[in-house]
Amino acid sequence: MPHDHAELLKHIKADMPSDELLQDLGDLFKIFGDTTRIKIMYALYEDEMCVCAIADLLGMTQSAISHQLKVLKAANLVESRRDGKTIYYRLADEHVKSIIAQGYEHITE
Amino acid sequence: MPHDHAELLKHIKADMPSDELLQDLGDLFKIFGDTTRIKIMYALYEDEMCVCAIADLLGMTQSAISHQLKVLKAANLVESRRDGKTIYYRLADEHVKSIIAQGYEHITE
């Protein structure tokens, strides 16, 4: 007979956040899980930047960057403002920086 | 003529971590970017747990959990110890908790 952990699981289950929240959490980290998006966020670390400057910096297509910025914006990780033809992107809040910083620490320790 | 940002990029490029580190950072977050793995890490938040208990808790196959634990272990996010037939897994360090906590904050604010 396989061993039983009904009692243990009852307690842990009670402490777990809802499936929906855990799903959202996974979706958030999925966005950090791509080198291009990480580079974009690092590029915006100090100051806002326009799309074509980011594309130049990363040596990538304007289209590719634009697609990724859309993903980042949908997750409220970046914000944008328009100035004439140009659109400037910036990090949305401090969480972005601290999440990256924590990951950085884990890797470089 | 498209506008020029050579001067700006020179400064930002100097401040960016190496491509290799940014790749590693993306790879790390990719691991957090899956609901199953997030659930596993949450399950281990308070205490160690054996593979079959985790499988029971998440209502998933032992095989599926085992595969994911391998991924988590390869990234130094969990550690394990054997006790007889059973293998207990636990979180490897505090970074795991703080990364999750930062993500949680971003979502629930």
Added chain:
DNA sequence: GTATCATATGAACGATTGCTCATATGTTCA
């Protein structure tokens, strides 16, 4: 109006990913 620059977007394609299934490894107990 037209031309040009800056950005956004939709479709398509190749690559990666997470699960399932079958099976292998490792441990305990009789």
Added chain:
DNA sequence: TGAACATATGAGCAATCGTTCATATGATAC
């Protein structure tokens, strides 16, 4: 040794993802 339990692993498949390409939208200047 053999049977039962706990875990690990390899192959295969469906689904997801990131890029490219072509094209659309939007703004400015003439």
